[in-house]
Every structure is written in structure tokens, then in C-alpha cells.
Amino acid sequence: MKYIKKYLITVISIVIFILLIYEFQNIKSEVNNKSLDDYYSISMMKFGKLTKEQRIIDAYHFYTDMGFFKDTNFSNNEIVDKVLQTNDFSQYFDPFSSKEGNYYFIYGDLFILNLDNKRIWFKDTEMDVVQGNNAYVKALNEWSFISMKKFNPQNITEEWKSTEGPVTVSFTIENKKYKLDLTKESDFINMDIISQINKIIEKSGYRFETIGVDQRVCVVLLTIEEKDKIENERIIPFAH
Known part of the structure; x- marks a missing residue:
């Protein structure tokens, strides 16, 4: 009987452990797929x-x-x-x-x-984005500042085809030139630029992640693991 009791306790412990893992995976799935x-x-x-x-x-x-x-x-x-x-x-x-x-x-x-403010950019994206104001130049410099040296653009310029766009943002990183093309989004920063930047810094293992709150957007540089941890444990609705 003593051995049977020990066996049952072991089996029950394993079942409980499996159920806890299953529940954690369900919660993680809910976090990643929720409205x-x-x-x-x-x-x-x-x-x-x-x-x-x-x-x-x-x-x-x-x-x-x-x-x-x-x-x-x-x-x-x-x-x-x-x-x-x-x-x-x-x-x-x-x-x-x-x-x-x-x-x-x-x-x-x-x-x-x-x-x-060394890791987080959290601002209203209505930044008077018009020809001549260099709003993208300012934004890229600010994102570089919070990037822990993972995104270090030099010689940043923005060129407008007309007052209604499109806009080409150019810069160099380690002597390689990049050009990012963007449509005009009224006088807001076109946050599509973030996905283009992420392709450039992909090998670093980091990405700029964003969370929108009304007109404000929070930008933070994270690894995938860091993003998952924050999203799952702090229930933060990152843009996907």
C-alpha cells in the first residue's frame, strides 16, 4: 500500500504539473490573440x-x-x-x-x-509633418538615442516630391546608404517607417516595438523574448 500511495502521489503531481503548463500556454495564446x-x-x-x-x-x-x-x-x-x-x-x-x-x-x-527617456519614446505623432520641417530627421535622431546603439543613422535627410508627398527619408549606417519611402499621413509621422527600420536592424536581434494610445505612440527597442515577456506578464497591446 505504501508504494501504491507514493505512486499515486507522483502521478497526481505530474498531472497537476502538466495542467499548469497547459493553462500557461492557454493564457499565453489568449494574450497573443486577443482583442x-x-x-x-x-x-x-x-x-x-x-x-x-x-x-x-x-x-x-x-x-x-x-x-x-x-x-x-x-x-x-x-x-x-x-x-x-x-x-x-x-x-x-x-x-x-x-x-x-x-x-x-x-x-x-x-x-x-x-x-x-533613455529607453522610451512616447509622443504625439502629430508632429507638424510638412515639407521643410524635418520631422522625420528629428524622429530618427530620437529613436537612435533610445536604441542602445543598435540603430545609429548618420547624415539623415528627408526629401518631399511635393507638399503632399511622398517623402523619402535617407541616411547612412556604417557607410551604407538607405532610402525609406513614405506616404504623407496628414501632419502625422507615418509609423510604417518603423517596420522598414526593423528590417535594417534585424541582425542585431532587436526590434522597435510600438504601442498606440490615441494619437500618441510608445516606441521601445526590445528583443522578441523581452516583448513576449512584457506582453504576457503586463498585458501590453503591442502593435502586430
Whole structure:
């Protein structure tokens, strides 16, 4: 009987382990194939019971462990104060409010990450993108700054065929010239440029990933593994 009991315990343990793996794979699959409603529901289930302060602290430590905020050493109170002072939250816009139907809740982490300006670009893409303003030159320089030297364009120029476009953005990397062709998107940055840049830096093992919030877009350089970790554990709706 003693051996049978040990055998049953072992079998049950293996079954439980297999079920846990299966459940994890299901959750991962749900995260990778969900709608905005799904992101909201899962995010609320995972973070909805946290206070604003708890969620900020939880996210800060998660991203610090991933290598963000390297030049800072905020205490828990300091990071909470910094996030609340830096962002203009109100009763009408608060990504940390778990009030029902507040879809901005999904994007709370971005308003914490935004404090790491060496890794994060989080701006309104309506950047007065017109002939002569060199908005793409500015954007590429800013993306280079957050790229950990993985994207280092030189001699950046933009040429407009007419005031309505198209636009050709040119630059060199290690003496090789690149030209990226873009259509005019009103006075917004055409974020299709990111996919073209990613092809250029593909061998680095990194990609610029984006998350859109209304007119703002968050740009961050990540490996595939880092992106998956953030998407699955922080329920972040990256563009696909």
C-alpha cells in the first residue's frame, strides 16, 4: 500500500504539473490573440485590485528587473510621486483608475516607462509633418538615442516630391546608404517607417516595438523574448 500511495502521489503531481503548463500556454495564446476588450478584461483581472500606488510600484520593479531605469534608483515613494507629478491625470483621464469601462487602464505601464527617456519614446505623432520641417530627421535622431546603439543613422535627410508627398527619408549606417519611402499621413509621422527600420536592424536581434494610445505612440527597442515577456506578464497591446 505504501508504494501504491507514493505512486499515486507522483502521478497526481505530474498531472497537476502538466495542467499548469497547459493553462500557461492557454493564457499565453489568449494574450497573443486577443482583442482590445480581451486586453482590458485580463488587465483588470490581474491589476484591477491594486491601488494606484501599488500598481506603479509593481510595474517599476518589473521593468527595473528587465534593465530599464538603469540610471535611477527611486524608492517606492519616489517613483509614485514622480509618476503622478509628471503626468496630467484627472477624473477624465487616469490610466490607473480601475473604474469600469476605463480602457486607458490597459496602458498604465506606459506612463511609468515614460520616465526612462533613455529607453522610451512616447509622443504625439502629430508632429507638424510638412515639407521643410524635418520631422522625420528629428524622429530618427530620437529613436537612435533610445536604441542602445543598435540603430545609429548618420547624415539623415528627408526629401518631399511635393507638399503632399511622398517623402523619402535617407541616411547612412556604417557607410551604407538607405532610402525609406513614405506616404504623407496628414501632419502625422507615418509609423510604417518603423517596420522598414526593423528590417535594417534585424541582425542585431532587436526590434522597435510600438504601442498606440490615441494619437500618441510608445516606441521601445526590445528583443522578441523581452516583448513576449512584457506582453504576457503586463498585458501590453503591442502593435502586430
